[in-house]
C-alpha cells in the first residue's frame with residue numbers, strides 16, 4: 510500500500526482570467542473546485558494508475574467534507590482524521606501567461622486529533638511506502654515529519670519526501686526512497702542559482718550523498734533529472750498546451766511510485782513519472798488514463814555521464 514500524508518489539505522479554488530488588474534473588480538465565469546493538498550493529489554494520481562493507495566491527514570469543516578466526498582466519488586481510498594477546525598481553501602489564479610497561488614495557513618489541531626492520527630502508523634507493513642507531502646500546520650511543530658519518519662522506520666516501511674527547504678535536508682539521514690525538489694527548491698536549499706543540467710547535477714548528487722536513495726529534480730517545461738547511485742538520467746520537457754500545472758510535481762511523484770512499487774524498474778518508473786506530471790500539466794484537472802498513456806509514448810530519457818555530457 511502507498512499511504513500519502515497530507516497534514517495540510519486544501520480545497521483548491523481555480524479562477525481563470527485573461528488578465529488580472531490588482532485593486533479593481535475582476536470577474537470570471539471560469540472557476541473550478543477541486544480536492545487538493547500534495548498528498549491528496551498524489552493519491553488521486555496513484556488511484557488513476559490503479560496503484561493501491563490510501564490518503565491520510567486531517568480534514569474538517571465544510572471544505573474537509575467536500576474533499577472527503579470528492580475522493581469517495583472518485584474511488585480514492587482515504588482514512589482522514591476528523592477535526593473541528595476548517596480545512597483551508599487555496600485560491601489558484603490563472604491568467605494567459607502566469608499561474609499564481611494564494612495559499613492559506615493550516616487549521617488548528619487538538620492533541621487528541623494528533624494522537625488519533627499517529628495511531629494509524631501502527632498498522633504499517635514493511636512493503637508499505639509512506640509519502641509525506643506539503644506544508645505542516647503550525648500546531649504540529651516543525652519537526653513533525655521527523656517524528657512520523659521514526660514511526661515508519663520502526664515498522665521497516667519506506668518513505669518519500671515531497672517537502673521543501675531545510676526540513677527536507679534534515680530528514681535525508683533517514684534515507685528516503687525518493688525526494689522530488691523542483692529546481693527553485695534546490696536553489697533555495699543550497700542558496701545558489703542553477704540554470705543548466707551541468708550546474709544542477711553536482712547538487713542533485715549531494716542529495717544522494719546526504720542519504721536520499723533516489724532524487725528527481727523537476728524543471729517544469731524543461732523536464733526533469735533523475736539521480737541514482739549508478740547514473741543520472743535526463744527526460745526532456747514535452748511540448749504541449751499548459752492548462753494547469755498545479756499538482757504536476759505531485760503527479761510526477763505518484764507516477765514514479767505507481768511503477769516502482771509494482772516492478773522496482775527505475776527507468777520505467779522515471780518514464781511513468783514524466784508521463785503523469787506532463788499529462789497533469791496539460792489537463793485542467795486530473796488527466797485521463799488514456800492521455801497519460803499517450804504522453805508516455807513521447808517520453809525520451811537519456812543517461813548523462815558524470816561530467817554532464
Ligand SMILES: Nc1ncnc2c1ncn2[C@@H]1O[C@H](COP(=O)(O)OP(=O)(O)OP(=O)(O)O)[C@@H](O)[C@H]1O
Pocket residue numbers: 690691692726727728729730731732733746747748749751754755756757758759760761782783786787790
Ligand atoms: N509547462 C510544462 N510543460 C511540459 N511539462 C511540464 C510542464 N509543467 C510541468 N511539467 C511536467 O511536470 C513535472 C513537474 O513539474 P514542476 O517542476 O512544475 O513540479 P512542481 O514545481 O513540484 O509542481 P507543483 O508544486 O505545482 O505540483 C515536470 O518535470 C514536467 O515533466
Ligand SMILES: O=P(O)(O)OC[C@@]1(O)O[C@H](CO)[C@@H](O)[C@@H]1O
Pocket residue numbers: 517519521544545546547550599610612642643644755756757758759
Ligand atoms: O502548502 P503546501 O502544502 O506546500 O501546498 C498546497 C498546494 O498548493 O499544493 C497542491 C499542489 O501541489 C495544491 O493542491 C495545494 O493547494
